[in-house]
Amino acid sequence: MYYEEVFRELGRQKVRYMVIGGMAIVLHGIVRLTADLDIMIDLRRENVLKLVSAMENLGYTPRVPVDARDFADAEKRKTWIKEKNMEVFSFFDPKTPLHLVDVLVKEPLDFEEAYARKVTVEAAGILIPVVSIKDLITLKQIPKREKDLDDLKSLKKLERIKKGQ
Numbered sequence: 549m550y551y552e553e554v555f556r557e558l559g560r561q562k563v564r565y566m567v568i569g570g571m572a573i574v575l576h577g578i579v580r581l582t583a584d585l586d587i588m589i590d591l592r593r594e595n596v597l598k599l600v601s602a603m604e605n606l607g608y609t610p611r612v613p614v615d616a617r618d619f620a621d622a623e624k625r626k627t628w629i630k631e632k633n634m635e636v637f638s639f640f641d642p643k644t645p646l647h648l649v650d651v652l653v654k655e656p657l658d659f660e661e662a663y664a665r666k667v668t669v670e671a672a673g674i675l676i677p678v679v680s681i682k683d684l685i686t687l688k689q690i691p692k693r694e695k696d697l698d699d700l701k702s703l704k705k706l707e708r709i710k711k712g713q
Contacts, residue, residue, distance in 0.1 A: 551585045553606055555674045561602040564590035566666050566679045568687055575669045575678045578702045584648040590659050596620035603639045611638035625653050657683055681707050
């Protein structure tokens with residue numbers, strides 16, 4: 549499974565996260581090509597440091613030239629958002645640069661509420677927390693890119709099917 553080692557390590561470190569983006573669409577059962585792994589995490593310092601530890605254990609490094617631990621500093625994140633228009637903090641594997649994990653730098657949804665609605669998908673013996681279809685629809689409405697609009701059609705159809713309509 550793609551990104552299996554990331555899911556395993558996030559679980560070992562007990563990182564509070566949810567898969568979002570294209571991988572979440574795939575994990576909900578829609579066939580779609582995706583290359584990176586997008587996640588939303590609990591942005592409290594302790595949890596962010598668990599994420600950083602997990603990424604370091606896997607050999608992933610930040611795509612931008614900063615200390616990964618700076619991501620745990622809420623004030624630095626605010627500065628990055630304001631001055632650099634940063635939306636995600638990216639980790640990549642230098643040995644396999646196409647292996648990319650993008651982490652949202654702010655919560656477009658209340659994390660606790662979304663986490664309560666998440667679904668858990670089992671793949672390769674790993675329990676993977678995935679944002680709910682409803683919340684994924686909300687997230688996909690934000691960027692308004694062509695691929696997001698296509699994803700919205702598929703997600704809304706899946707939502708109707710799951711409701712039995």
